[in-house]
Amino acid sequence: MSANLKKLRPYDEPPKTSDPLFPAAPDSATTAGLVVAALWLVVATGLGALWLLQTIVPQATLQVHAALPFNLNLWVVLEPDRMLSGFQNALVYGWLTNAAIGAIWFITPRVTGRPLVSNAGANAALGLWNLAVLLGIASIFLGILPDTGTLSEFILPINALAALGLLMVNGIFWGSVAKSIGPGAYISVHFFGIALLAFLGLYVLHAVVPLFNLADPWPALINGFYVRTLSAYWLFGTAVGTLYYLVPRATGNPLYSAGLGLLSWVTWLGLAAISGLAALLHPDVPYAITTLGSVGGMLLVLPAFLVTANLLLSMRGRWSLLVGAGTLSFAVIGLAFLVMSSIIDGVGSLRSVGAHVTGTEWPVGALIYAGLGAYTFAFLALAEHAFPRVLRRAWSDGPLSEATRWLTFGGVAIGGAALMLGGLAHGSLLSQQADPDTINGVMVWFRLGGLAGVGLAALGALAFLLELFLMYTSGRPAEFAVAPPPSTSTTSPAVAGS
Amino acid sequence: MTVHTPIPSRNRGLPAWAVWLTVLLVLVGGVYFASNLSGTNPTVAIGPQKSAAPSGSGAVNEAVALAIIKKAACQACHGQNFEGGVGPDLHGIAKGPVIAGLKPLAAANPDTWIHLWISGTDPEVKAIDRKGMPVFGEGTLTDAEIDTVVAYLKTLQ
Numbered sequence: 001m002s003a004n005l006k007k008l009r010p011y012d013e014p015p016k017t018s019d020p021l022f023p024a025a026p027d028s029a030t031t032a033g034l035v036v037a038a039l040w041l042v043v044a045t046g047l048g049a050l051w052l053l054q055t056i057v058p059q060a061t062l063q064v065h066a067a068l069p070f071n072l073n074l075w076v077v078l079e080p081d082r083m084l085s086g087f088q089n090a091l092v093y094g095w096l097t098n099a100a101i102g103a104i105w106f107i108t109p110r111v112t113g114r115p116l117v118s119n120a121g122a123n124a125a126l127g128l129w130n131l132a133v134l135l136g137i138a139s140i141f142l143g144i145l146p147d148t149g150t151l152s153e154f155i156l157p158i159n160a161l162a163a164l165g166l167l168m169v170n171g172i173f174w175g176s177v178a179k180s181i182g183p184g185a186y187i188s189v190h191f192f193g194i195a196l197l198a199f200l201g202l203y204v205l206h207a208v209v210p211l212f213n214l215a216d217p218w219p220a221l222i223n224g225f226y227v228r229t230l231s232a233y234w235l236f237g238t239a240v241g242t243l244y245y246l247v248p249r250a251t252g253n254p255l256y257s258a259g260l261g262l263l264s265w266v267t268w269l270g271l272a273a274i275s276g277l278a279a280l281l282h283p284d285v286p287y288a289i290t291t292l293g294s295v296g297g298m299l300l301v302l303p304a305f306l307v308t309a310n311l312l313l314s315m316r317g318r319w320s321l322l323v324g325a326g327t328l329s330f331a332v333i334g335l336a337f338l339v340m341s342s343i344i345d346g347v348g349s350l351r352s353v354g355a356h357v358t359g360t361e362w363p364v365g366a367l368i369y370a371g372l373g374a375y376t377f378a379f380l381a382l383a384e385h386a387f388p389r390v391l392r393r394a395w396s397d398g399p400l401s402e403a404t405r406w407l408t409f410g411g412v413a414i415g416g417a418a419l420m421l422g423g424l425a426h427g428s429l430l431s432q433q434a435d436p437d438t439i440n441g442v443m444v445w446f447r448l449g450g451l452a453g454v455g456l457a458a459l460g461a462l463a464f465l466l467e468l469f470l471m472y473t474s475g476r477p478a479e480f481a482v483a484p485p486p487s488t489s490t491t492s493p494a495v496a497g498s
Numbered sequence: 499m500t501v502h503t504p505i506p507s508r509n510r511g512l513p514a515w516a517v518w519l520t521v522l523l524v525l526v527g528g529v530y531f532a533s534n535l536s537g538t539n540p541t542v543a544i545g546p547q548k549s550a551a552p553s554g555s556g557a558v559n560e561a562v563a564l565a566i567i568k569k570a571a572c573q574a575c576h577g578q579n580f581e582g583g584v585g586p587d588l589h590g591i592a593k594g595p596v597i598a599g600l601k602p603l604a605a606a607n608p609d610t611w612i613h614l615w616i617s618g619t620d621p622e623v624k625a626i627d628r629k630g631m632p633v634f635g636e637g638t639l640t641d642a643e644i645d646t647v648v649a650y651l652k653t654l655q
Contacts, residue, residue, distance in 0.1 A: 063583060063584055065584055065630065075575075075584045077583050077584060079577065079583060081577065081578045081579075110503065111504065111505065113504075143574050143575065143583065143584055144574070186504070186505055216564050216568065245505070248505045249505070253508075254505065254506040254507050254508045255505055255506070255507040255508065256507070256508050256509075257507060257508065257509050257510070257511065257512070257513060258507035258509070258510045259509070259510050259511050259512035259513075260512060260513060260516055261507075263512060263516055263520065267520065280539075281539045281540055282539055283538055283539055283540075285539055287534070287535065287536060287537040287538060287539055288531075288534075288535050288536075290539055291530075291531055291534040291535065292531060294530070294534070295527040295528075295530055295531045298527060298530070299523055299524070299527045301523070302519070302520060302523045305519070306516060306519075306520075309516070314508075351534065355540070
């Protein structure tokens with residue numbers, strides 16, 4: 001009697017299949033990007049809390065040296081400068097960048113109607129990027145990097161890995177939208193496209209600077225230019241592109257105005273390009289150039305306001321959706337922080353204010369409002385919307401989503417305000433030439449406020465990760481039917497998406 | 499399978515208030531720009547905790563010394579602001595070494611012990627446990643560069 005190999009019986013082993021190294025299923029790259037991002041959020045907020053703890057309790061530092069075979073040495077240096085650098089790098093390169101790439105992988109096929117050209121490639125790009133970020137942040141704490149700037153200048157092989165990952169992300173995005181891009185593409189695609197090109201270009205520029213052996217302080221000045229422009233283009237652009245998708249989707253309303261969306265895009269495109277010039281504070285740089293940068297930084301409030309107005313007007317008649325921990329409530333908190341952080345950055349761009357707060361805690365407080373506030377809430381809104389759709393499971397009904405929202409909101413509001421106020425006080429004390437003991441005595445209270453805030457945000461991040469874990473392991477199955485476009489609206493080719 | 503669901507818009511035009519707001523803010527920016535055209539930029543490298551930055555004396559070429567220090571990656575071990583890390587805190591180094599093993603060297607060579615220690619090529623220094631401190635005098639830094647660095651380090655209070 002011969003066995004039917006095609007028909008398995010209960011005692012048969014199923015045929016062995018090998019899993020591909022990089023999954024190729026639709027939305028697998030979205031899932032990967034957002035899950036890895038959630039892990040980075042926990043790491044980033046944890047490092048931020050540890051940094052503030054070390055500024056309050058200097059004894060909470062750690063330096064370990066171990067002699068290894070072959071005359072090698074292992075150093076682990078956990079001191080405030082490196083902890084701050086680790087926090088900023090993990091926040092921007094870890095959490096925000098992974099979430100932004102996950103958002104691009106999720107939204108692009110849905111607004112263009114065409115799948116990504118390669119889901120396996122999208123996963124591979126994420127893998128390369130995260131390997132580079134992991135090695136880069138490890139090199140900060142292993143004492144390999146001599147310089148620990150706001151966003152560190154990693155060593156060349158790590159930068160090459162990261163740049164290759166970014167190149168792949170760009171290639172997959174542009175390959176996917178090649179037939180849809182143009183005036184008819186949805187506004188999110190416009191924001192994503194420019195943000196991706198800018199990120200790649202800026203990253204490569206930043207990576208090649210050390211090859212020219214520039215004299216001090218030029219490397220630090222160029223790092224400042226890089227950080228400002230990266231924030232304006234990459235973080236702002238991807239967060240806004242995400243919100244432009246989420247708000248109409250969550251409300252079921254059409255976008256208020258395609259023209260307003262285009263105006264916000266054009267103003268952002270121009271102003272973000274010049275905002276970084278404000279960082280080039282050197283006697284050799286013409287004064288007018290840095291003033292132009294300050295103007296760019298100040299006027300970035302304009303696209304932030306236009307985006308917020310457009311999206312708030314798009315919510316008309318659906319305000320009840322703001323109650324509860326849904327996508328829309330996260331998105332609206334993100335919009336509120338977007339306007340606030342743009343105003344704060346605008347004020348900080350004024351020459352007099354910039355001179356007063358440079359070198360104090362102000363920039364970190366401003367980063368908390370923008371990075372952990374505006375952009376984080378935009379991507380948390382995306383996670384609320386996207387995870388049930390890609391995992392086909394519903395969020396749990398427990399309090400974790402509320403905990404994520406309120407702990408993160410409260411933490412960012414308290415922590416960012418404490419550090420910015422602390423920065424103003426620090427600047428005043430420095431201008432009075434106060435001695436370090438006096439400065440530390442005053443600053444400890446602001447740093448305690450910062451620690452409380454970032455600590456709360458870290459708890460919020462943990463709640464988010466736990467909620468995600470529970471959804472994946474025990475969430476009830478859910479299917480999401482996509483509603484047809486409203487028949488009463490006047491569909492505009494500017495947003496039709498195909 | 500991803501379902502394509504385009505997002506429509508209520509209108510394509512541009513609201514008048516948005517145009518006026520844009521014009522107003524661009525004018526404000528233009529006025530600020532026009533009133534801040536002349537002047538000289540200070541040298542400010544963006545970064546937190548400027549109070550911890552070392553203060554150099556005017557007699558020492560601080561920029562050159564910092565460039566050499568960066569080339570030698572001293573701050574990797576001694577901290578970004580020389581506050582100490584894997585290596586010791588360098589503030590107050592003009593008063594003498596903090597590592598006990600270096601005190602005999604400093605006593606015998608009060609003016610040159612820092613140079614001798616950084617260089618690491620002198621037989622007297624080779625006998626001291628360097629605790630991971632590289633020998634900079636063997637191809638990494640010249641004697642003149644080490645002198646510049648020493649002059650700068652002595653200004654750290």
